[in-house]
Amino acid sequence: MSASSSQLPDDTFDFADGDILPTVVRCSDFFDAQRAGRVGLANLGNTCFMNAGLQCLSHLEPLAAYFLSGSYKQDINHSSKMGRKGEFAEAFAELQLALWQTEQSHFKPKELRAKLAGFAPHLFENGDQQDVHEFLAFCLDGLHEDLNRVQVQPPPTTEQELEEDEKRAAHRDEEVAAALAWLRHLERGKSFLVDLMQGQLRSSLKCKQCGHQSKQFDPFLYLSLPVEFGMHKLTDALEKYLEEENLVGDEQWFCERCDAKVDATKKIDLWKLPPILILQLK
Ligand SMILES: [Zn+2]
Structure with a gap:
């Protein structure tokens, strides 16, 4: 494997809050577009669902670029009880390096599978084929929690707060109700995945x-x-x-x-x- 984050231009990425350029930042802009990103994942026995899900996520170029550039490191949430202290994010970053290199045509995600099976045993039970959608949802949630920029979770929204939101929004444009609901979610979860998806x-x-x-x-x-x-x-x-x-x-x-x-x-x-x-x- 030849690609590493140190080979990337230092100033290619600048993902400040609200500064996402999904149509501009493309992995193929700085990797060999003919080959990079065209690396297959070997089937380890009923792992098609996992491979398909991982390939889909790994070819969302702004997401892949965020990991390849190392930008994700500054977002890792080491204290979240919902996350895995960055272990999931690190494993996904390693996968990006394997998938966006140009030396080998395929990669065996053996260690990654072992790690994911440790995080979510129910998704790998008995070595059976599983639902790719459930797997994708698990990955999105896991990455979001590992990269959640909200360090201290506020207490759950109370009925009273929801009633207050309703009063604020009443007799005003729906935009107000939508914005308040959006804000309530951002108070708890704000990550690159949220910015993007x-x-x-x-x-x-x-x-x-x-x-x-x-x-x-x-x-x-x-x-x-x-x-x-x-x-x-x-x-x-x-x-x-x-x-x-x-x-x-x-x-x-x-x-x-x-x-x-x-x-x-x-x-x-x-x-x-x-x-x-x-x-x-x-
Ligand atoms: Zn009625």
Whole structure:
């Protein structure tokens, strides 16, 4: 393996807060674009799901560049109880060096698998093939926690605080409610992965009897889109995901104004898109 972080130009990367340039910083700008990044991962026996997931993540170029440049080191959270004191991030950085070198055409991720199996034994049980989506979600969460720039977690948001947020947002533009919800999440989790991949959804519920509406803003790191027979384009799946849904029967919604379970509609909208949108087709 020939690539190392010391070979990279010192001033190529400057990922200050809010200063992400995903379309500008590309690994291929400074590596041999013909070969680097085209390194296969050997199958260690039912590890296709792991290899597929790792290759997907490793080819998000701003993410790979963040690790290859060593920028991630300044973000490692050594105190977070949710993370692994940087061990996960270091292992992922080593993988990037292996995948973005030009000497070898493939790499055996033996040590990495052992490490990941230690972090999440349930994902490697009995050496069986596992769900790649579950694996990806685990990786995104693990990397985020290891690189969370929030050193001291504030106490959980109380009902009272949520009510105050609601009051602040009432009678104002929805932007205020969305921004307050976004802020609540950033108070707890702020990492390079959040900068790059976190978006925000708006979920609207509407009572069919009295018209009362409830809106909620939630963050996401990826979207799971339904794929059905007859779909031809990615946007077909996206449209299906964003289709209005009827909540009837067992799925009825509790309307505060009617003080009863009622037939309702549910609609999800993309409120804030991240620089990199991760879509899972299920
Ligand atoms: Zn109602």
